[in-house]
Amino acid sequence: MTEAFDAVDLIVAKREHRVLETAAIRWLVDAFTRGAVADEQMSAWAMAVLLNGMERREIRDLTEAMIASGERMSFDGLGRPTVDKHSTGGVGDKITLPLAPLVAVFGVAVPQLSGRGLGHTGGTLDKLESIPGWRADVGTAEMRAQLADVGAVICAAGADLAPADKRLYALRDTTGTVESIPLIASSIMSKKIAEGTSALVLDVKFGSGAFMTDRTRAEELARTMVDLGTDAGVETVALLTDMSVPLGLAVGNAIEVAESVDVLAGGGPADVRALTVALAREMLALGGQPDADPEAALDDGRAMDVWRRMIRAQDGDPDAPMAEARERHVVLAESDGVLLEQDAKSIGVAAWRLGAGRARQGERVQHGAGVLLHAKRGDAVRAGQPLATLLTDDEGRIPRALEVLEGAHVVAPAGTAVPDRPVVAGRIAAG
Amino acid sequence: MTEAFDAVDLIVAKREHRVLETAAIRWLVDAFTRGAVADEQMSAWAMAVLLNGMERREIRDLTEAMIASGERMSFDGLGRPTVDKHSTGGVGDKITLPLAPLVAVFGVAVPQLSGRGLGHTGGTLDKLESIPGWRADVGTAEMRAQLADVGAVICAAGADLAPADKRLYALRDTTGTVESIPLIASSIMSKKIAEGTSALVLDVKFGSGAFMTDRTRAEELARTMVDLGTDAGVETVALLTDMSVPLGLAVGNAIEVAESVDVLAGGGPADVRALTVALAREMLALGGQPDADPEAALDDGRAMDVWRRMIRAQDGDPDAPMAEARERHVVLAESDGVLLEQDAKSIGVAAWRLGAGRARQGERVQHGAGVLLHAKRGDAVRAGQPLATLLTDDEGRIPRALEVLEGAHVVAPAGTAVPDRPVVAGRIAAG
Numbered sequence: 078m079t080e081a082f083d084a085v086d087l088i089v090a091k092r093e094h095r096v097l098e099t100a101a102i103r104w105l106v107d108a109f110t111r112g113a114v115a116d117e118q119m120s121a122w123a124m125a126v127l128l129n130g131m132e133r134r135e136i137r138d139l140t141e142a143m144i145a146s147g148e149r150m151s152f153d154g155l156g157r158p159t160v161d162k163h164s165t166g167g168v169g170d171k172i173t174l175p176l177a178p179l180v181a182v183f184g185v186a187v188p189q190l191s192g193r194g195l196g197h198t199g200g201t202l203d204k205l206e207s208i209p210g211w212r213a214d215v216g217t218a219e220m221r222a223q224l225a226d227v228g229a230v231i232c233a234a235g236a237d238l239a240p241a242d243k244r245l246y247a248l249r250d251t252t253g254t255v256e257s258i259p260l261i262a263s264s265i266m267s268k269k270i271a272e273g274t275s276a277l278v279l280d281v282k283f284g285s286g287a288f289m290t291d292r293t294r295a296e297e298l299a300r301t302m303v304d305l306g307t308d309a310g311v312e313t314v315a316l317l318t319d320m321s322v323p324l325g326l327a328v329g330n331a332i333e334v335a336e337s338v339d340v341l342a343g344g345g346p347a348d349v350r351a352l353t354v355a356l357a358r359e360m361l362a363l364g365g366q367p368d369a370d371p372e373a374a375l376d377d378g379r380a381m382d383v384w385r386r387m388i389r390a391q392d393g394d395p396d397a398p399m400a401e402a403r404e405r406h407v408v409l410a411e412s413d414g415v416l417l418e419q420d421a422k423s424i425g426v427a428a429w430r431l432g433a434g435r436a437r438q439g440e441r442v443q444h445g446a447g448v449l450l451h452a453k454r455g456d457a458v459r460a461g462q463p464l465a466t467l468l469t470d471d472e473g474r475i476p477r478a479l480e481v482l483e484g485a486h487v488v489a490p491a492g493t494a495v496p497d498r499p500v501v502a503g504r505i506a507a508g
Numbered sequence: 509m510t511e512a513f514d515a516v517d518l519i520v521a522k523r524e525h526r527v528l529e530t531a532a533i534r535w536l537v538d539a540f541t542r543g544a545v546a547d548e549q550m551s552a553w554a555m556a557v558l559l560n561g562m563e564r565r566e567i568r569d570l571t572e573a574m575i576a577s578g579e580r581m582s583f584d585g586l587g588r589p590t591v592d593k594h595s596t597g598g599v600g601d602k603i604t605l606p607l608a609p610l611v612a613v614f615g616v617a618v619p620q621l622s623g624r625g626l627g628h629t630g631g632t633l634d635k636l637e638s639i640p641g642w643r644a645d646v647g648t649a650e651m652r653a654q655l656a657d658v659g660a661v662i663c664a665a666g667a668d669l670a671p672a673d674k675r676l677y678a679l680r681d682t683t684g685t686v687e688s689i690p691l692i693a694s695s696i697m698s699k700k701i702a703e704g705t706s707a708l709v710l711d712v713k714f715g716s717g718a719f720m721t722d723r724t725r726a727e728e729l730a731r732t733m734v735d736l737g738t739d740a741g742v743e744t745v746a747l748l749t750d751m752s753v754p755l756g757l758a759v760g761n762a763i764e765v766a767e768s769v770d771v772l773a774g775g776g777p778a779d780v781r782a783l784t785v786a787l788a789r790e791m792l793a794l795g796g797q798p799d800a801d802p803e804a805a806l807d808d809g810r811a812m813d814v815w816r817r818m819i820r821a822q823d824g825d826p827d828a829p830m831a832e833a834r835e836r837h838v839v840l841a842e843s844d845g846v847l848l849e850q851d852a853k854s855i856g857v858a859a860w861r862l863g864a865g866r867a868r869q870g871e872r873v874q875h876g877a878g879v880l881l882h883a884k885r886g887d888a889v890r891a892g893q894p895l896a897t898l899l900t901d902d903e904g905r906i907p908r909a910l911e912v913l914e915g916a917h918v919v920a921p922a923g924t925a926v927p928d929r930p931v932v933a934g935r936i937a938a939g
Contacts, residue, residue: 088684092558117547121683124555127523252552253519 080108084118091125099138106142110241119245120252127257136259136301137308143267146241150217150273152188155224158364159186161274162356163265165298166198168286168425169323173201173231174337175345175353175375176360178383181228182374185364188224190234190272194434194442197425198288199330202233203434207331207400207444211393227386239267258294262301266309276312276363278356279303283502284321286421292317292502299505307507314359317503318352322419322454324500325349329433329447329468331399338395341384343376346453350375352500402431402445402468406475410458414488417495419454423485424465427478431469443470448478455495458488511539515549522556530569537573541672550676551683558688567690567732568739574698577672581648581704583619586655589795590617592705593787594696596729597629599717599856600754604632604662605768606776606784606806607791609814612659613805616795619655621665621703625865625873628856629719630761633664634865638762638831638875642824658817670698689725693732697740707743707794709787710734714933715752717852723748723933730936738938745790748934749783753850753885755931756780760864760878760899762830769826772815774807777884781806783931833862833876833899837906841889845919848926850885854916855896858909862900874901879909886926889919 082104108114152159177187194200202213215232223230242264249255283295299315306313325346327336339345357371374380388395432443449466513535539545583590608618625631633644646663654661673695680686714726730746737744756777758767770776788802805811819826863874880897895917
């Protein structure tokens with residue numbers, strides 16, 4: 078078969094800062110998916126894109142080509158608006174759990190296709206699987222029925238959504254070509270657009286525990302994704318949020334579910350509640366409910382009701398006891414003062430090393446493992462007071478977790494001013 | 509086995525403009541050679557190097573690592589100095605043929621490991637194989653004996669010289685990562701240093717028919733290679749030469765051998781003789797014969813004597829008739845005037861399309877094919893006068909050769925000044 082383009086030409090074009098035409102990008106993604114462009118060619122191209130960038134039109138073409146590589150879902154016949162949310166990932170980021178039922182309270186449907194964790198950021202499905210009986214795999218028909226009935230579904234994405242993105246992502250992971258805004262943005266947005274949501278709220282994180290530590294880069298990523306959503310006809314808004322400290326007090330799986338249930342019961346840590354409410358307001362506005370009051374729905378039990386129905390619909394028992402770690406180790410404050418730093422990345426890596434996360438796809442996680450914090454940044458602490466409890470089923474994992482926690486908690490002399498860092502640091506909308 | 513380095517770390521380091529330590533570069537080349545670093549990782553790394561560059565020390569380390577991947581020859585016991593020459597490749601570049609015997613006349617040994625052509629630049633071995641019986645494969649012992657006896661050998665490089673370079677070059681060829689000065693320089697110099705020559709003269713070409721069309725880039729390449737040779741203890745000098753027009757009048761295989769024999773007989777085109785003599789003077793100076801007179805050795809038959817012995821030593825018959833093309837087509841001047849341009853690249857591609865070169869490794873070439881020019885840039889021409897004769901065994905190849913020759917010859921009105929472009933445009937030595 079004669080190919081429409083030559084892979085080397087397209088690599089050289091990107092290497093020389095040239096703009097690729099739409100047909101060239103379509104061909105490249107298609108040829109890569111069917112094996113006519115080799116991995117070593119695609120990785121060289123990805124490196125050229127990483128170093129030389131892509132224009133808005135090229136990123137849109139790449140996103141569309143990845144969507145076209147697989148099936149595209151649609152919730153058009155549902156009779157109510159659908160709004161999805163995506164977080165770029167953080168430490169203690171369990172927000173999807175209270176958020177999806179909270180938004181559904183107001184008649185806005187939330188089809189939340191989620192992933193599993195890799196590395197120091199946890200995965201929503203890993204967390205929910207701490208609930209006895211709960212099942213992540215939901216077919217398209219069942220998903221539609223649950224959206225019509227309960228209004229919210231959190232489940233695993235099928236393999237048929239943007240398969241070209243899956244292949245490209247796996248390649249980028251081993252070739253040092255992950256950290257490219259055009260490639261990250263098109264990867265995330267190809268899956269989200271293929272899911273067929275009518276609107277989308279992005280939680281783009283910055284700070285040590287985030288994928289994108291630098292705020293300016295996170296803003297650029299958010300802007301690129303908002304543009305992509307807008308160009309594809311999906312109304313998209315992004316919140317820029319702080320991930321220099323973990324969200325809430327629980328970092329793990331079962332303990333994050335428990336904390337989410339606290340928020341659904343009207344309590345929970347202030348930052349988890351605040352971010353849940355902020356994201357809910359954005360989703361509700363996009364879903365045509367700008368005047369809805371999500372705080373009330375947390376306080377009066379309506380969000381909890383939807384949560385319980387949502388868990389039961391996927392065979393989970395919301396009342397069953399969840400796994401508890403067999404071993405625990407308490408980290409104590411060494412001096413009196415104020416907690417000045419509580420490094421998100423270190424705490425995320427510690428939870429991962431304790432068994433809450435995985436190093437390789439397919440590994441099992443420990444549902445009871447993780448780090449439970451006993452103080453938040455800005456709190457006054459006393460020498461000897463517990464700062465964190467490490468949870469794991471294997472005592473042998475504790476030393477390497479302690480190693481990474483060395484220096485993660487910084488206690489400053491009492492009276493030291495702790496600068497205020499609000500969770501929601503910015504908002505980016507179309508235009 | 510635990511690896512000393514991680515491929516992704518080294519890719520990211522180069523991506524982020526960091527300098528790689530010696531041990532890291534050694535590991536990378538070794539791990540790539542044994543398959544522990546995958547092709548898609550090496551191509552991403554090569555793209556990062558192409559776009560972000562390497563320091564002199566890194567290029568030296570890369571060169572040494574590629575040399576270390578294979579055998580290293582030595583001519584130490586030969587009892588006379590050895591000087592090698594390398595050309596970056598051009599159109600009508602048959603200089604090695606008269607040059608090697610010419611230098612050997614003065615007792616300086618020339619161990620000339622050569623290659624076959626690919627694309628529009630011909631290969632020395634393809635040209636010499638036009639001579640009936642001549643054989644390119646010469647073992648190390650035979651090579652040494654011929655150097656001691658005749659003083660010059662032109663033969664194929666063994667597969668054991670810098671095998672890592674062979675693998676990397678094949679990968680670069682399909683991944684748009686050829687045009688990087690650090691990678692080109694280390695590729696050429698790893699083979700030349702592994703050959704064990706004590707001194708080296710480089711012919712670095714620029715202009716349309718050269719690999720590096722831009723003069724400034726060619727100078728940078730020359731400087732990089734001179735530095736690499738110097739750092740490795742091989743005295744190295746580079747001439748920067750013009751390749752905007754073909755060298756001589758013959759572009760092909762047998763016709764280039766015939767033109768070389770003309771030069772060895774004291775005649776031949778002025779530019780071929782001039783470049784042969786200039787390179788010979790450099791090689792002789794490095795070989796301890798600064799006062800030798802190469803012009804005299806061309807004029808009095810001494811160079812021809814060595815040529816005949818060199819060809820016979822490799823079973824060739826210097827007096828046997830060579831292949832002649834079955835078909836010929838003459839291109840005529842369309843107007844009176846002066847020949848202002850005679851584009852080297854177009855003429856090289858035409859010769860290739862006529863069958864003198866190959867598109868893929870392993871293809872056979874036609875020994876009789878090529879382009880024979882009847883005028884040189886700057887000559888006065890008359891309408892209807894032959895400008896070039898196309899030679900091929902397949903008449904069907906002529907139209908595509910004519911297509912690329914469209915516009916290659918530019919005839920300007922009589923009296924138009926043709927700027928003087930000397931063949932040797934510059935010289936670069938150590939320091």
